[in-house]
Amino acid sequence: MPYRAPRGTVDILPEEQAYWRYIEQKVIHITQLYGYERIDNPVFEDAGLFVRSVGEGTDIVQKEMYTFTDRSGSPLTLRPEGTASVCRAYLEHGMDNLPQPVKLYYIAPIFRYERPQAGRYRQHHQFGYEAIGDDDPALDAEVIDMAWRFCHALGLGQLTLQLNSIGCRQCRPAYLAALKDYYAANGGNLCADCTTRLQRNPLRLLDCKQATCQPVADAAPRSLDHLCSPCAEHFGNLRRYLELLGLPLVLNHRLVRGLDYYTRTVFEVQPAVEGAQSTLGGGGRYDDLIAELGGRPTPAIGFATGIERLSLNLKRQKVAVPALPKPGVFIVYADEKSREEAVKLAAALRQAGVSAVQAFGVRSLKSQLRQANTLAIRYTVIIGEAELKTGTVVLRDMSTAEQKTVPISQLVSLLHAVNL
Ligand code: HAM
Secondary structure, three states, rough: OOOOOOOOOOOOHHHHHHHHHHHHHHHHHHHHHHHOOEOOOOEEEEEEHHHHOOOOOOOHHHHOOEEEEEOOOOEEEOOOOHHHHHHHHHHHHHHOOOOOOOOEEEEEEEOOOOOEOEEOOOEEEEEEEEEEEEOOOHHHHHHHHHHHHHHHHOOOOOEEEEEEEEEOOOOOHHHHHHHHHHHHHHHHOOOHHHHHHHHHHHHHHHOOOOHHHHHHHHHOOHHHHHHHHHHHHHHHHHHHHHHHHOOOOEOOOOOOOOOOOOOEEEEEEEOOOOOOOOOOOEEEEOOHHHHHHOOOOOOEEHHHEEEEHHHHHHHHOOOOOOOOOOOOEEEOOHHHHEEEEEHHHHHHHHHHHEEEOOOOOOOOOHHHHHHHHHHHEEEEEEEOHHHHHHHHHEEEEOOOOOEEEHHHHHHHHHHOOEEE
16 A cells, blocks of 8 residues: 555544544533633644744744645645634734633644654644633633643543743843853753753753753753742732642743743643653743734733543543444345335434444345444344335344344334434
8 A cells, every 4th residue: 555644643543533522522511611612723824923923943943844835835834733823813803802811712733743652743633722811810720720620521630730930021031041141051061952942942941851951950040030020929829829729730940831932821731651742731821922913912821732642641541431322223134125125214214313324235134234243233123025025124132132023113213212
């Protein structure tokens, strides 16, 4: 077979769909509980939107975007994250005139040219949500609470909630200067990536996963010690609200996130199983982004989690998800004449709301019954010459192999009576 799914992409096969449906249903429930409305944005946007928002110096913009020119020569990028598109739409559709904050969520495919491994793909899917238009730390607490409750509503356990504040435009420059000074004095044998980060994106030095860089990063100056007083007050209030909500947060001074738009609050949900690719979800404030994109200064905060990672963790933690409904009835037939009856009966059952499938082609009754067994369908309806003559069918319960002859006119009510 000459074609395979592109590297880093996967087919979400029918057996996987129960997890996806389960997660989607939890998404619908939680977003409704917290008052979010759904938005769907295009899969591609002007490349500039992401360069501007995610940030020139980030791994995403430097190495991971799928950017192409279309036939008119416009540079477009397959969405490498969801926040920028939501902000673009917020401005484009005048949502700044609505009561604030505007709360929007999405489930969307995301594209990043990354080195594929378990839980890391070149196409993945995110459930994300954004609350745009308020800087109240109570909103931060609500957004964090929703992320935490969502993961638990799925049945996931042994999670930690990590929190940091990385300050704002006012206080961050002094912090970055302190960080650079510290690394200049202490970072004798940094990894190659950190050497670049020191020049291009010093905050990301704290995020390095290389063993040799850990001691230096651990002892680095902490952003929390360099917050200006409005940021410190915001963070203090946020902690108070999180305490009120009983959220077991862990301060992590090395939590900085991989996108440049963040200000103040940043947070992540981590599962117990360690590993570079284990983060279940992350988010934070981005108070400057809407203005960056041409709007009035508008504070905002959001969160996103990868559906594939959620699904992986559901399996790792052996969370049982409900099976998807199967058709209730499989119709088999003995000959050409009864096949006509099977076609009519399948249509009649569906019209009556009973999910039914039928055999096709010229095959022995035995092989059709074998198919019914393989499909694990609850009932088989058998139509043969004798049944045609008497206006009946044979109804077979596949789990007990019990079968009885019933008038075709009573079939629907019999099936309804067994909840089909
Ligand atoms: P992010 O941390 O880059 O944040 O991605 C969010 C989540 O998407 C990750 O925690 C992870 O679960 C999943 N994810 C990311 N990359 C991959 C990948 N290559 N394969 C599988 N899953 C992946 C954002 O994208 C921000 N837009 C989140 C946000 C929303 N901040 C504010 N609002």
